[in-house]
Amino acid sequence: MQRIYMDNNATTIVDPEVFLAMEPFFVRMYGNPNSLHSFGSEVKPSMAMAMEQLYQGINASDDDDIVVNSCATEGNNTVIMGIYFHSILGGDKNHIITTQVEHPAVTETCRFLEKLGVEVTYLPVNEEGVIHSDDVKNAITDRTALVSVMWANNETGMIFPVKQIAYACKNRGVLFHTDAVQAIGKLPVNVQEVPVDYLTFSAHKFHGPKGVGGLFIREGAPMVPLLHGGEHMGGLRSGTINVAGLVGMGKAMELAVGNLDYELSEVLRLRNKLEDAIAAIPDVLVVGKRIHRTPNTTLASVRGVEGEALIWDLNRQGIAASTGSACASESLEANPVMAAIGADKDLAHTGVRFSLSRFTTEEEIDHVIEIFPRVVERLRDISSTYAAGGGPACSVSPEQS
Amino acid sequence: MGKKDLLGGSLWDEYSQEVNRRMAEPEHRGDITEVQALKMGGKLIVADYGAESCGDAVRLFWVVDPATDRILDCKFKSFGCGTAIASSDIMAELCIGKTVDEAIKITNIDVEYALRDNPDTPAVPPQKMHCSVMAYDVIKRAASIYKNVDESTLEDEVIVCECARVSLGTIEEVIRLNDLKTVEGITDYTKAGAFCKSCIQPGGHEKREHYLVDILKRVRAEIDASQIREQATTRDFKAMSLVGKIKAIDDVLSAHVKPTLARDGGNVELVDIKEGEDEILVFIQYSGACAGCASSGTATLQMILGILRKELDERIMVVPV
Numbered sequence: 001m002q003r004i005y006m007d008n009n010a011t012t013i014v015d016p017e018v019f020l021a022m023e024p025f026f027v028r029m030y031g032n033p034n035s036l037h038s039f040g041s042e043v044k045p046s047m048a049m050a051m052e053q054l055y056q057g058i059n060a061s062d063d064d065d066i067v068v069n070s071c072a073t074e075g076n077n078t079v080i081m082g083i084y085f086h087s088i089l090g091g092d093k094n095h096i097i098t099t100q101v102e103h104p105a106v107t108e109t110c111r112f113l114e115k116l117g118v119e120v121t122y123l124p125v126n127e128e129g130v131i132h133s134d135d136v137k138n139a140i141t142d143r144t145a146l147v148s149v150m151w152a153n154n155e156t157g158m159i160f161p162v163k164q165i166a167y168a169c170k171n172r173g174v175l176f177h178t179d180a181v182q183a184i185g186k187l188p189v190n191v192q193e194v195p196v197d198y199l200t201f202s203a204h205k206f207h208g209p210k211g212v213g214g215l216f217i218r219e220g221a222p223m224v225p226l227l228h229g230g231e232h233m234g235g236l237r238s239g240t241i242n243v244a245g246l247v248g249m250g251k252a253m254e255l256a257v258g259n260l261d262y263e264l265s266e267v268l269r270l271r272n273k274l275e276d277a278i279a280a281i282p283d284v285l286v287v288g289k290r291i292h293r294t295p296n297t298t299l300a301s302v303r304g305v306e307g308e309a310l311i312w313d314l315n316r317q318g319i320a321a322s323t324g325s326a327c328a329s330e331s332l333e334a335n336p337v338m339a340a341i342g343a344d345k346d347l348a349h350t351g352v353r354f355s356l357s358r359f360t361t362e363e364e365i366d367h368v369i370e371i372f373p374r375v376v377e378r379l380r381d382i383s384s385t386y387a388a389g390g391g392p393a394c395s396v397s398p399e400q401s
Numbered sequence: 402m403g404k405k406d407l408l409g410g411s412l413w414d415e416y417s418q419e420v421n422r423r424m425a426e427p428e429h430r431g432d433i434t435e436v437q438a439l440k441m442g443g444k445l446i447v448a449d450y451g452a453e454s455c456g457d458a459v460r461l462f463w464v465v466d467p468a469t470d471r472i473l474d475c476k477f478k479s480f481g482c483g484t485a486i487a488s489s490d491i492m493a494e495l496c497i498g499k500t501v502d503e504a505i506k507i508t509n510i511d512v513e514y515a516l517r518d519n520p521d522t523p524a525v526p527p528q529k530m531h532c533s534v535m536a537y538d539v540i541k542r543a544a545s546i547y548k549n550v551d552e553s554t555l556e557d558e559v560i561v562c563e564c565a566r567v568s569l570g571t572i573e574e575v576i577r578l579n580d581l582k583t584v585e586g587i588t589d590y591t592k593a594g595a596f597c598k599s600c601i602q603p604g605g606h607e608k609r610e611h612y613l614v615d616i617l618k619r620v621r622a623e624i625d626a627s628q629i630r631e632q633a634t635t636r637d638f639k640a641m642s643l644v645g646k647i648k649a650i651d652d653v654l655s656a657h658v659k660p661t662l663a664r665d666g667g668n669v670e671l672v673d674i675k676e677g678e679d680e681i682l683v684f685i686q687y688s689g690a691c692a693g694c695a696s697s698g699t700a701t702l703q704m705i706l707g708i709l710r711k712e713l714d715e716r717i718m719v720v721p722v
Contacts, residue, residue, distance in 0.1 A: 306456065308482040312413065312424065349456030382486060384429045384449065384460035384478035 003318045004364045009182060009297060009355035010322060013398035014248070015207040021251040025244035033241055034232070043243050050250025053215055057253035058199065059190040063219040067237045068212065068246050072181045073105035074226065075200030075215035076148075077238075079110045079177045081254045082224035087175075088118055090209035095289070097121045099131050103179055103276050128288045129156040133164035140172050144189045147176045151183035151199075153355060156369065157222075157297025158288045159187065163194045164226060169193050181205045185256030186263055186294040195223040205247065207357070208252030212245030259358050270365045271356050277369040278354075281376055283386075285347060287338075296356040299346040301338070305379040305388020310352050313375040316319075319368055322353045403505055416483070417518040419491075424483035429493035431476045432460040442466060443473045450535055457481035457532065459489050461539045463496065465547055470500045475548040477539075484525050484532035491515045492536035504542045505555055508566050509533040524703035530564035530596035531606055537563075561611045566598030569611055576620040584613045638713040646713075650683055653712045658705050667691030667707070672722055680716045683709060687721060697721060 031039030110120040169176035178197035185206035199216040230238035285305035307323030443464035451458040458480040472570035475496040477489040516524035547551040558568035599605035667690035673684040
């Protein structure tokens with residue numbers, strides 16, 4: 001059976017070019033870069049090239065730092081915990097601002113700090129799933145140490161006004177961190193145009209390997225390492241460097257930036273084709289205006305069909321998609337994004353997310369367009385809520401049709 | 402455990418073949434109309450149940466023969482995950498042919514068991530057990546409609562853990578009988594809290610009326626109070642807490658000393674006690690006629706000492722301050 005992967009916001013296939021770039025560092029060039037001998041030193045040119053690819057990828061200055069780490073979760077934790085140790089513990093600041101729809105790597109770290117006495121403001125999103133930069137501006141106080149707002153949301157693909165937020169923070173002298181895992185390779189990311197202090201990313205979200213990520217630190221921004229025990233990365237992150245991972249991430253970054261035009265045109269076209277077909281099904285709501293979304297993501301609510309059942313049926317048909325409403329998760333509360341955007345009770349557990357990549361083909365999209373309505377029809381035939389009337393009909397957001 | 406988490410299969414790998422089969426092709430899905438019910442010679446009962454927090458909902462259709470109370474046919478519709486669909490399907494099957502009173506006895510445990518491929522392997526992973534509970538609840542609702550009685554009259558127990566069908570009474574009893582001090586202990590003895598874990602403490606899958614942590618706290622407090630009461634009634638002075646000892650000394654002074662002193666216009670108050678290994682120092686303060694009375698350091702003091710030692714503990718020493 002043909003298998004179709006439409007869950008690229010979760011992870012992506014490693015680009016064959018990335019794989020080729022990494023291969024030598026597993027068998028032939030396995031030296032520890034910190035060693036004095038030739039096994040160690042011979043890997044350094046490739047590492048230097050990879051770092052250059054990363055710096056160029058986000059347009060970082062040579063005076064800034066990009067710390068190579070294991071993932072965006074590590075980067076997010078490092079920034080938030082680091083600010084706690086640098087500015088909050090023993091300092092006169094005690095406040096962090098974030099949103100209700102961040103990745104748990106941000107929200108759960110903030111909740112942990114709340115137990116240590118830190119005040120955290122979790123800004124709500126509007127019905128489209130974004131916050132307004134004025135909300136951040138208004139929430140900043142003299143005691144605010146950090147603002148952490150994602151660049152783009154993993155569930156909805158909605159793009160946050162990070163540029164305005166970054167300037168608002170800069171004007172108030174508050175440090176600004178953005179989790180950019182869903183932005184790299186899907187949107188232009190330029191740290192000269194958007195004055196963030198910290199930016200986190202993860203290679204496996206843009207066709208690089210799993211287990212390697214990066215943390216951008218603006219020159220002069222405080223940085224307290226999370227891992228101690230070595231002088232790697234200038235003492236900013238201990239642990240022997242994942243050479244193959246770094247080389248792969250560098251190559252992946254180069255390719256992601258190089259393919260950005262394709263992403264913003266062809267991937268967008270395919271996503272819109274799929275989305276048009278989904279939205280044509282009665283009582284389906286697509287979340288958020290296209291113009292405010294990453295080009296690869298569609299989050300749709302299918303009235304009367306529970307999200308996990310939908311994913312299960314799609315999986316049986318060889319289609320991998322995602323839902324945030326799985327009822328096996330710790331809490332059965334509705335998908336936080338769906339709840340945050342004010343989805344009514346009947347829609348809160350109905351989300352299905354399709355996320356494409358530059359490897360998604362037109363044939364795959366056509367296949368999903370063929371299968372999806374059948375799956376919806378089958379589950380609606382079983383559904384008690386849809387058979388009971390389904391409530392008021394939903395409509396697609398105005399700018400989509 | 403990290404290793405188990407890392408290497409365990411996907412959630413769906415833990416479903417039995419029967420669950421998979423019924424998720425894909427539920428045999429009893431659909432609805433029944435009044436006309437169809439009449440043709441079968443029965444009464445149509447339609448019941449809805451929704452687990453609001455997880456968003457699941459089920460609609461149950463019964464055709465019941467009024468003469469025998471027997472369920473002639475049963476169908477369902479369900480908004481829920483695969484487990485909810487499969488559970489509803491087997492629930493419908495289990496209902497057919499039973500009387501309404503027999504159907505009420507079908508629990509989610511029966512539903513899960515009927516979905517097993519073999520008797521020893523659960524049909525669904527523990528965290529999905531709560532999806533089968535809805536099947537039990539909707540039967541109860543259908544029965545209450547048929548019998549035209551309040552649903553609560555069909556449930557004679559307060560169920561704390563719906564996944565394992567463990568009642569409040571059972572949990573209270575095992576805590577008391579086994580002197581349990583942890584929630585894990587309750588789970589070991591009863592299986593309550595072993596599945597979806599909603600009943601352990603607030604913040605889980607679903608909001609619950611009773612949580613194991615609260616029940617444990619309450620019953621432990623009752624056990625402690627009962628022990629204190631027992632100590633107080635047996636006046637086992639040595640086993641009393643410090644506060645208990647103070648209260649006991651004060652009680653003895655009030656009952657046996659103060660009335661005697663009051664006859665001469667005097668009084669005494671307990672100021673403090675200090676407990677050592679071999680003695681218990683009881684500090685008292687005289688007032689009224691006793692303050693400054695010569696006897697307060699001799700005969701009166703000996704009287705007080707004698708009474709406290711006789712009533713409470715031979716180790717007591719009385720010190721006027």
